[in-house]
Amino acid sequence: MNIRIKNSSNDPIYLQIKNQIRDAIINGEFEAEELLPSIRVLAKELRVSVITTKRAYDELEREGYIHSVQGKGSFVAAQNKELMREKMLKKIEASLLDALRYAKLAEISKEELVQILDILED
Amino acid sequence: MQNAIELNAVKKQLGNFTLGPISLSVPKGCIVGYIGENGAGKSTTIKLMLGLLRADEGEIKLLGNNIKDFTPEMKKDIGYVFDNLYIPQEMNLKNAISFHEKLYGSAWDSKTCNSFVDRFNLPHNKEITHFSRGMKMQLGLTFALSHGAKLLLLDEPTSGLDPVIRDDVLDILLEYIQDENNTVLISSHILSDLEKAADYIAFIHKGQLLFMEQKDELVESCGILSLSSEQARDIDPSAIIGKREHKFGVELLVRRSLVPENMDMDKVSIEDIMIYMIKEDRQ
Numbered sequence: 001m002n003i004r005i006k007n008s009s010n011d012p013i014y015l016q017i018k019n020q021i022r023d024a025i026i027n028g029e030f031e032a033e034e035l036l037p038s039i040r041v042l043a044k045e046l047r048v049s050v051i052t053t054k055r056a057y058d059e060l061e062r063e064g065y066i067h068s069v070q071g072k073g074s075f076v077a078a079q080n081k082e083l084m085r086e087k088m089l090k091k092i093e094a095s096l097l098d099a100l101r102y103a104k105l106a107e108i109s110k111e112e113l114v115q116i117l118d119i120l121e122d
Numbered sequence: 123m124q125n126a127i128e129l130n131a132v133k134k135q136l137g138n139f140t141l142g143p144i145s146l147s148v149p150k151g152c153i154v155g156y157i158g159e160n161g162a163g164k165s166t167t168i169k170l171m172l173g174l175l176r177a178d179e180g181e182i183k184l185l186g187n188n189i190k191d192f193t194p195e196m197k198k199d200i201g202y203v204f205d206n207l208y209i210p211q212e213m214n215l216k217n218a219i220s221f222h223e224k225l226y227g228s229a230w231d232s233k234t235c236n237s238f239v240d241r242f243n244l245p246h247n248k249e250i251t252h253f254s255r256g257m258k259m260q261l262g263l264t265f266a267l268s269h270g271a272k273l274l275l276l277d278e279p280t281s282g283l284d285p286v287i288r289d290d291v292l293d294i295l296l297e298y299i300q301d302e303n304n305t306v307l308i309s310s311h312i313l314s315d316l317e318k319a320a321d322y323i324a325f326i327h328k329g330q331l332l333f334m335e336q337k338d339e340l341v342e343s344c345g346i347l348s349l350s351s352e353q354a355r356d357i358d359p360s361a362i363i364g365k366r367e368h369k370f371g372v373e374l375l376v377r378r379s380l381v382p383e384n385m386d387m388d389k390v391s392i393e394d395i396m397i398y399m400i401k402e403d404r405q
Contacts, residue, residue: 010389012342044296049321050152052338 001029005046013048018056025065025076032078036066039074125183126150126273126305127171132180134170141166141329143180148322150272151302153295155316155337156309157396158326164309167326168277171307172202185272198229201271205278207258211251215244218261226269235268256287263294274298276308280315288312292319313393323392327400337392344395345387347374357381364398375399 001024005016024030037045039053046053057074060066064083068074103113127148134141141163148154158164169175171182173189182189185199209218219239223230242260245253253261259279266274274295280288296319298304310316316323317337324334333340344363347354354365354372361380366373375390375398 012338014338040300040302044293044300047292047296047318049319049337050299051321051336055338 003046005048014052014055014059017042017046017048017053018059021056021060022063022065025060025079026084030076032076034076036074036076124149126185127154127307128181128183129167129171130181130183132167132170132177132182134166134175134177136166136175139163139166139329141170142331144326144331145180146324146331146334148305148307150305151299152321153299153306153308153319154322154324154334155313155320155392156307156324156326157311157313157316157392158309159400160311162326163329164326165277168202168275168307168309171275172200195229198226198269199272200275201266201269201273202275203259203262203266203277203279205259205281207250207253207262209250211249213250214248215239215246215250215261218250218265222265222268229269231268231270235264238264238267256283259283259291260287263291267294267298272304274304274306274308276306276310278309278311280310280312288315291315295319313391313396317392325396325399327403332399340395341390341392343378344390345376345378345381346390346394347376347381347385347387348372349374363395364402366398366401 001021003017003020005013009016011019021036030036036057039050039057042053043050057066057068061068061074065077065079066074067077099113102108103110125147127146129144129146131143131145132141133143139161144163144167156164156167166175170177171184171189173192184192185196187196209221213221219235222235223232238260242257242264244257244261244264250258250261263279266276280291283291292315295306295308299306308316308320320337322334323337323340325332347357348371349357350371351367354374357374357376358380361376362374363377364375375394376387378387381387
C-alpha cells in the first residue's frame with residue numbers, strides 16, 4: 001500500500017490517510033483480518049502526529065472498514081459485499097443528484113445527460 | 123497515570139517577569155511543541171519542571187509524582203537536553219560517557235548510548251570544548267536517551283542547527299514515542315519542525331499560557347483571508363484572531379467556523395498563528 005500526503009491538498013492530512021487506506025481496502029489490497037501498521041509506526045513513517053493517524057483509524061473503524069483490538073492493533077474488517085454495494089449506491093445517488101441539479105441550472109436535458117454518461121464510460 | 127506532565131497553577135516571579143499561573147496537562151505518549159517568543163517563559167517552565175528553579179506557587183507533577191517528592195530513582199525517568207551541554211568541557215567522549223554511567227548507575231544503557239554515538243559519528247578523542255554545536259546537541263540527546271527515560275524535556279535543542287541535523291532529531295523523537303509510554307516536550311523556535319511531528323502545541327506569551335491544543339485541530343480551525351479593506355469590514359469581528367493591514371488590502375487570520383463557508387481561504391501554519399497572535403497583542 002502506498003500513502004501519499006500532499007501538503008497542498010485542501011483535505012486535512014487525517015482525511016488523506018483515511019481515504020487512501022479505505023480505497024486500498026475497497027480495491028482488495030488487503031486480506032480480511034490483515035494486520036494494519038500501528039498508528040505509531042504509520043505516524044513515524046509519514047512524519048505526522050500520532051493524533052492524526054489515530055483519527056484516520058478511528059474514522060475507518062466507525063465506517064466499518066477496520067476493527068481494533070486493544071493491545072493487538074487494527075485489522076482489516078471482512079468486507080461485506082452487499083454492504084459495500086449499498087454504500088457505493090448511496091455515493092452514486094448523491095453524485096447523480098448533484099449532476100441533476102447542475103443540469104437543471106444549465107437547462108441540459110436528460111437525453112444529453114445520458115449521452116455524457118455514455119461518452120465518459122468509453 | 124494518564125498525564126506525563128501536570129502543572130497546576132504554577133507561578134514564578136523572576137525580577138519583573140512573572141510566569142503563570144500556568145496550568146497544563148500533557149497526556150503520555152505524545153509530542154508537545156512548546157512555543158513562544160524569546161523571553162516568553164519557555165525555559166523557565168522547563169527549569170521549574172526539572173527542579174532547577176522552585177515555583178513560588180502551584181504544583182508540578184511529572185509521571186504522576188509531585189516533583190517535591192522525587193527520589194533519585196524517579197529522576198532517572200526524566201531526560202533533558204538544553205541548548206548547550208553543561209558538563210566539564212575538557213572531558214572527551216569517553217570521560218563524559220563514564221561520568222553519566224556513574225551518575226545513572228543501573229539505569230544506564232550502554233548499548234543505546236553506543237548506538238547513538240555511532241549513529242551521530244561523534245569523535246572519540248576530541249575534547250568536548252572542540253565539539254561543534256551540532257555535536258554537542260547530539261551528545262546531549264545521546265545522554266538523555268540512554269537511561270530509559272519516560273519523559274524527555276528539550277529546551278531549544280535544535281536552535282542554530284542545520285536542517286539535516288534537525289530532521290534527524292525529528293526522526294529520533296518519532297522513534298522514541300513508538301513506545302506509547304514515552305512523552306516529549308520540546309520548546310523550539312523552528313516551528314516547521316514541530317509542524318510535522320507535534321501532537322499538541324502549547325503557546326506561551328508574556329508568561330501566560332495562551333492555549334494548548336491539538337495541532338491538527340488548531341491548523342484546521344483557522345484560515346487566512348486576503349481581502350480589500352472594504353470587504354474586511356463585513357467580517358464578524360469575533361472571527362478575527364489577528365490581522366495585517368497593508369496599503370493594498372488586509373490579511374486576516376480567522377476562525378473558519380465564524381466566517382461564511384464559501385470564502386476563499388489559505389491554509390495556516392503554526393508560525394502564522396504565532397505571529398498574528400503576538401502582533402495583534404502589540405497593537
